[in-house]
Amino acid sequence: MTRVHVIRHGRPASTWGGAEDDPGLDEVGHRQAVEAMETLxxxxxxxxxxRVVSxxxxxxRETAAPMASALGVExxxxxxxGEIPTPAAMPxxxxxxxxxxxxxxxxxxxVGDLDYEAWARGVAAAVAEYPNTAVFSHFVALNAAVGVAIGEARVAAFRPDHCSITTFDIRDGRLILNEKGREAQSQVL
Structure with missing residues (x-):
């Protein structure tokens, strides 16, 4: 049995679906990334x-950078x-x-042009391929991994805070939830 840590990204400079398609971290988010690295x-x-995956x-990527640097790894x-794919034609x-x-x-x-149950299983399967790794991901993807691990069909299985660390054990190629990360009432949107 091995362990994988999945970390939600730090606080972004703008919200998902906001003016910028791919925002980086704000000042608080950068501090959170360093704190997550120090914890790990x-x-x-x-x-x-x-290892570090993002x-x-x-x-x-900005949240993962301090961890990769501390470990001296690529x-x-x-x-x-990554983030949950939205329907292709959606504005x-x-x-x-x-x-x-x-x-x-x-x-x-x-609703969309994707099988989102299969997407959630794919996220969990991907995470399970990274033993002894810190995986930096997103609110919905983290919920996918937790949901698959505990057999929860709801999309919002929990509310991981920015830079919360959720740990899984990997057994026979499957994720076993060890501990959910810190939850908060943080805005997702």
């Missing part, structure tokens, strides 16, 4: 991540742990309402 580096040997989006980019202005509707239901009820 303080873990005992054997629990401390050895969603391709800037807010995750940051691996994996789009499978950016409609994304926040679409996501709010998705949060209120189950994976199989999300």
């Amino acid at each position: 580096m303080a873990l005992p040997e054997g629990e401390r991540p050895l 969603s391709p989006l800037r807010r995750c 940051l691996v980019i994996d789009p499978r742990v 950016a202005a409609d994304r926040p309402d679409w996501l709010k509707a998705a949060f209120g239901g189950e994976w199989g009820q999300i």
Whole structure:
């Protein structure tokens, strides 16, 4: 059995679906990224991540950068742990309402041109491929991994705060939830 830590990105400079498609971190988010790195580096040997993986989006890459630097490793980019894909023809202005509707239901009820249940399973499968790793991802993707691990069909299985660290054990290629990260009432949108 091995462990993987999944970290929600730090506080972004703008909200998802806002004016900027790929915002980086604001000043608080940069501090949160350093704090997450310090927390992970303080873990005992054997629990401390050895690799760093990130969603391709800037807010995750910026959150992951201090950890990769502290470990002296290359940051691996994996789009499978990225943000939930919105329907292809959806205007950016409609994304926040679409996501709010998705949060209120189950994976199989999300309207779009994708099988979102399969997407959630794909996120969990991707995370399970990274033992001894810190994976930097997003609110919805983290919910996907937790939901698959505990058999929860609701999209919003919990509300991970910015830079909260959720730990999973990997057993026989499957995620086993060890501990949910810190929850908060942080704005997702």
